[in-house]
Amino acid sequence: MAESGLRERKKQRMYEAVSDVAIGLFLEKGFDSVSVAEVAAAADISKPTLFRYFPAKEDLVLYRFADHETEAARVVAGRPDGRSVADALLEHFLDGLRRDDPVTGLNDHPDVLAFHRLLYGTPSLAARAYAYVERSEAALAEALGGDLDARLAAGQITAVQRVLALENWRRIAEGERAAEVRRDAVAAARRAFAGLAAGSARLADSRTLGVTQ
Structure with missing residues (x-):
């Protein structure tokens, strides 16, 4: 049970970290000017890994609404x-x-x-x-x-x-x-x-x- 909770917290932190990196780039350069590959590189993860967490580019931003x-x-x-x-x-x-x-x-x-x-x-x-x-x-x-x-x-x-x-x-x-x-x-x-x-x-x-x- 504790191990499962730890995995879930790590996953949550990954969501938050990647979303924060993406939003920072979008605010700096504009949403349409930043590629998913650029976000993945900035977050130090692979593009396939990013898509496992965020199926669409827009979800990188809208993740902030997930809890709501x-x-x-x-x-x-x-x-x-x-x-x-x-x-x-x-x-x-x-x-x-x-x-x-x-x-x-x-x-x-x-x-x-x-x-x-x-x-x-x-x-x-x-x-x-x-x-x-x-x-x-x-x-x-x-x-x-x-x-x-x-x-x-x-x-x-x-x-x-x-x-x-x-x-x-x-x-x-x-x-x-x-x-x-x-x-x-x-x-x-x-x-x-x-x-x-x-x-x-x-x-x-x-x-x-x-x-x-």
């Missing part, structure tokens, strides 16, 4: 009894805003801004990111019960989270500081989840999506 793919599903599955789905997800999003989690868009660190410019300014990366969003939505739908109502709710929740994050990032990218955006970001999140609750279909577990005002 099932995040909403985990929040829903782990919420206390009696707590609504929307309340749990709203509090999780608000906690992200408090921590300046880059996933919420509310982070003005230069490295985070550079990463976001790389992501949203590269068409192939933006397109590949959509697949991550789809998988996140599918995991959330499964956590909600897996039927049509659950899939509808998961689509609405995912859209709300994405639009909120993009709006925060847009304002910061245009020159505002995170501290200046924070109050509006919190208010927008509360409004969005309240609206989501009011208009949502009934979920598969027979609970409404309701959020506390």
Whole structure:
């Protein structure tokens, strides 16, 4: 068991190290100007080894989202009894805003801004990111019960989270500081989840999506 855990940690470190090397090169030279072979050489691994870890060049960047793919599903599955789905997800999003989690868009660190410019300014990366969003939505739908109502709710929740994050990032990218955006970001999140609750279909577990005002 300990040996298995050690292997997994080594594998995780490899993912992180190669991804960091690749992103550094992409930020310096541009995504399309850096070859996979160049990334492999800079990371001191072979090209076939790199592809075992990252099937597509875009995955070298999007690996940073890997932990977030099932995040909403985990929040829903782990919420206390009696707590609504929307309340749990709203509090999780608000906690992200408090921590300046880059996933919420509310982070003005230069490295985070550079990463976001790389992501949203590269068409192939933006397109590949959509697949991550789809998988996140599918995991959330499964956590909600897996039927049509659950899939509808998961689509609405995912859209709300994405639009909120993009709006925060847009304002910061245009020159505002995170501290200046924070109050509006919190208010927008509360409004969005309240609206989501009011208009949502009934979920598969027979609970409404309701959020506390």
